[in-house]
Amino acid sequence: MIRFVGAGPGDPELVTVKGRRLLEEAGVVVYAGSLVPKAVLGWTRDGCELHDSAGMTLGEQVEVMAAAHADGKAVVRLHTGDPSLYGAIGEQMRALDARGIEYEVVPGVSSFVAAAAALPTELTAPGVSQTVIVTRRPGRTPVPEGQDLAGLAAHRATMAIFLSAGDLEGTVADLREHYPAGTSAAIVQRASWPEQLVLRGTLETIADQAAEAGVDRTAMVLVGDALRNEGDPSLLYHAGFTHGYRTAEEPGGAAAGPADAVDGSDAADGGSADAAGGPDGEDD
Numbered sequence: 001m002i003r004f005v006g007a008g009p010g011d012p013e014l015v016t017v018k019g020r021r022l023l024e025e026a027g028v029v030v031y032a033g034s035l036v037p038k039a040v041l042g043w044t045r046d047g048c049e050l051h052d053s054a055g056m057t058l059g060e061q062v063e064v065m066a067a068a069h070a071d072g073k074a075v076v077r078l079h080t081g082d083p084s085l086y087g088a089i090g091e092q093m094r095a096l097d098a099r100g101i102e103y104e105v106v107p108g109v110s111s112f113v114a115a116a117a118a119l120p121t122e123l124t125a126p127g128v129s130q131t132v133i134v135t136r137r138p139g140r141t142p143v144p145e146g147q148d149l150a151g152l153a154a155h156r157a158t159m160a161i162f163l164s165a166g167d168l169e170g171t172v173a174d175l176r177e178h179y180p181a182g183t184s185a186a187i188v189q190r191a192s193w194p195e196q197l198v199l200r201g202t203l204e205t206i207a208d209q210a211a212e213a214g215v216d217r218t219a220m221v222l223v224g225d226a227l228r229n230e231g232d233p234s235l236l237y238h239a240g241f242t243h244g245y246r247t248a249e250e251p252g253g254a255a256a257g258p259a260d261a262v263d264g265s266d267a268a269d270g271g272s273a274d275a276a277g278g279p280d281g282e283d284d
């Protein structure tokens with residue numbers, strides 16, 4: 001069994017409990033050395049064989065993992081953040097499938113949520129944005145047609161933009177096709193690392209702020225007015241709102257919830273659907 005483990009954004013304490021245990025038990029670890037800080041490798045035991053994937057081809061990585069597996073060693077493939085995002089695990093899983101080697105994926109704290117924590121902000125602010133778009137600008141890996149940044153900007157949702165700090169002027173130009181210049185924007189470089197850098201601004205200012213601060217890589221761009229932390233109060237914790245886990249305190253609020261809930265699509269959230277345990281009652 002090969003374990004793909006999310007290393008989290010950098011702080012060793014942001015590795016999951018399961019990820020930490022697997023690192024402690026591992027005989028061989030293949031890690032993404034360009035992004036995973038050495039501190040995370042501190043969870044491995046003395047004598048664990050470490051391979052930095054930065055200098056290896058896919059074939060070499062699979063060969064190391066397959067050989068260690070055949071020797072009966074516990075193998076961890078350590079990916080920064082969460083392995084399912086921009087981690088190239090798909091091709092590794094296909095190569096392991098071809099060899100009949102089993103694997104499991106242990107999720108990790110992605111850098112975009114670590115960046116939100118660093119600000120700190122809620123990315124899904126009621127009344128502002130209920131959508132987060134996770135995306136990137138094209139680099140050596142192209143972005144498929146219909147998924148270009150300028151097109152996605154038309155939703156005016158919150159955006160988490162990976163792998164794009166190298167061309168912030170271009171990133172901002174794409175976003176400005178739909179977001180106003182005063183839209184909130186932030187950059188978090190090396191979120192959760194000791195040298196974490198947080199820049200808060202707007203689409204008008206953020207590229208200059210980043211140039212001045214020398215931001216170049218390992219940075220997350222967050223965009224959208226949710227970052228202002230000025231959203232409407234949630235219905236979930238509203239005293240007049242009943243849902244499957246709590247009864248309204250205010251007279252008359254039991255079924256309908258607050259007045260602003262009873263219109264359009266929010267009516268279902270504020271009304272009987274949630275009294276019976278609807279989706280908002282199950283939110284965190």
Ligand SMILES: C[S@@+](CC[C@H](N)C(=O)[O-])C[C@H]1O[C@@H](n2cnc3c(N)ncnc32)[C@H](O)[C@@H]1O
Pocket residue numbers: 009010035079080081082083084085086087109110111112114115161162163164188189190191192193217218219220221
């Ligand atoms: C190859 S992707 C890996 C993403 C990773 N799987 C994740 O879930 O965070 C690398 C990009 O992730 C972002 N990134 C990774 N670690 C970061 C961190 N600690 N702080 C800010 N951005 C980070 C940057 O945009 C970087 O260019």
